[in-house]
Amino acid sequence: xxxxxxxxxxxxxxxxxxxxxxxxxxxxxxxxxxxxxxxxxxxxxxxxxxxxxxxxxxxxxxxxxxxxxxxxxxxxxxxxxxxxxxxxxxxxxxxxxxxxxxxxxxxxxxxxxxxxxxxxxxxxxxxxxxxxxxxxxxxxxxxxxxxxxxxxxxxxxxxxxxxxxxxxxxxxxxxxxxxxxxxxxxxxxxxxxxxxxxxxxxxxxxxxxxxxxxxxxxxxxxxxxxxxxxxxxxxxxxxxxxxxxxxxxxxxxxxxxxxxxxxxxxxxxxxxxxxxxxxxxxxxxxxxxxxxxxxxxxxxxxxxxxxxxxxxxxxxxxxxxxxxxxxxxxxxx
Numbered sequence: 001x002x003x004x005x006x007x008x009x010x011x012x013x014x015x016x017x018x019x020x021x022x023x024x025x026x027x028x029x030x031x032x033x034x035x036x037x038x039x040x041x042x043x044x045x046x047x048x049x050x051x052x053x054x055x056x057x058x059x060x061x062x063x064x065x066x067x068x069x070x071x072x073x074x075x076x077x078x079x080x081x082x083x084x085x086x087x088x089x090x091x092x093x094x095x096x097x098x099x100x101x102x103x104x105x106x107x108x109x110x111x112x113x114x115x116x117x118x119x120x121x122x123x124x125x126x127x128x129x130x131x132x133x134x135x136x137x138x139x140x141x142x143x144x145x146x147x148x149x150x151x152x153x154x155x156x157x158x159x160x161x162x163x164x165x166x167x168x169x170x171x172x173x174x175x176x177x178x179x180x181x182x183x184x185x186x187x188x189x190x191x192x193x194x195x196x197x198x199x200x201x202x203x204x205x206x207x208x209x210x211x212x213x214x215x216x217x218x219x220x221x222x223x224x225x226x227x228x229x230x231x232x233x234x235x236x237x238x239x240x241x242x243x244x245x246x247x248x249x250x251x252x253x254x255x256x257x258x259x260x261x262x263x264x265x266x267x268x269x270x271x272x273x274x275x276x277x278x279x280x281x282x283x284x285x286x287x288x289x290x291x292x293x294x295x296x297x298x299x300x301x302x303x304x305x306x307x308x309x310x311x312x313x314x315x316x317x318x319x320x321x322x323x324x325x326x327x328x329x330x331x332x333x
Contacts, residue, residue: 013037015105016044016059023057023103023113024048026094041307042237047118054118055092058237062109065237070100070112072156076147076213077236084146086139087224087232089116119232121224129220133251133264135231137271140218140247143233145276147213161216161242162206163198166296174303176295181315182302186322193295193325200288204243210282214242219253248286249293254313256294257320265290287333294321 020035033050035057044059060070080086091099092115101113124132159165165172176182176190204210215222216238224232248268252261265286272278298321301310327333 012108013040013044015107016111017046019103019105019111019113020044020046020048020057020059023059023101023115026096026098026101026103027092027115028095029055039308041304041309048115056089056116056118058114058116059103060112060114062111065112066157067100067102067112068155068157069159070114072153072158073236073239074099074114075153075156076150076239077233079150080143080146080233083150084142086142086146087119087230088236089119089232089234091116116234119224119226119234120229121226121232124220124223124225124231130260130263130267132220132225133267134271136218136223136251137248137268137273138275139231139233139271140215140251140268141272141275143215144212144244144247148208150213152213158213158240161214161238161240161246163201166292166299167194167198171299173296173300176299176302179298179302179318180305180310180313181318182298186318189322189325190295190298190318192329193291196329197288197292197295200285201243201292204285204288206243210245211243212241213239214244214247215239216242216246216250217253218247218251220251243289245282245286245289246293249289249291252290253293253297254309254317256290257324261290287328291325291328294324297321 017035017037024033024035029048029050033048036047036049038045038047042064043061046057046059048055048057074091077088078091081088081090093099094101094115099114102110103113105111159172176194177187182190215233215236217235218233222233222235224234226232248265251268252258252264255261269278269283298318301313301317304310324333
């Protein structure tokens, strides 16, 4: 696991903002443009307001993606827009044509930066998620259809979201055992959950009809609902190779316990099947992928303790994960 350097404190974020301002010198942006931090998760994301023209600048954390991996992400999101009509943000090149810009960070390694078009819209309303998940299912299926057919560039490289990435010796988001509030009782429950997930996913397999290129973070926070323009999909930073149904597990991140989730999943499946086939044997494992993602998030909260959402959820998320795990393990989900 790479240390999440952006969680190290205000001094790092001050430096990262200076990196963002330094990056803007390479774009056609006024030196007086307003730069505002939007959020910190894996990366730091800023809005850039230049006399009413708004763009998005992403400053990457250190050690998470190589330049080739970032370029691969950008290639897919642009191909989705061109080939499939998915509303994704255009990548805005620097004056020299660079789409991935490397900028000095005093006191640390240089950081990669990418500028994106600002898309209209906002996060889907909480009281419409059951209805909106049907549209999300259809969008996800269109993305999966494209992923199966798209000839990837020769230099394409992205990481995997498999059991090794989740639970291996170098787990991508850290060990769930180090999650907030993982005491002896929680350790016992979540160990049984991990063992069951490993067994089920091994049986499920990684055939091309079940495993391929996915967004891996299609939760409402990464969707932009717009009545006129349609739903936009943003933040492809975690896209990689994984089980297609992981995209549904990720869609209900942090709300897996919500009583609406079964209806949201049914709605998603209806939308998905309007575009692609989803066999009943696959659909029967939906809760396996929801729980797989949930256990990954226990690890994420533990390794991202300075990120707002992780700090807010903390040990309560682990307790809720144990409750869901017991229900999953006894077949009552």
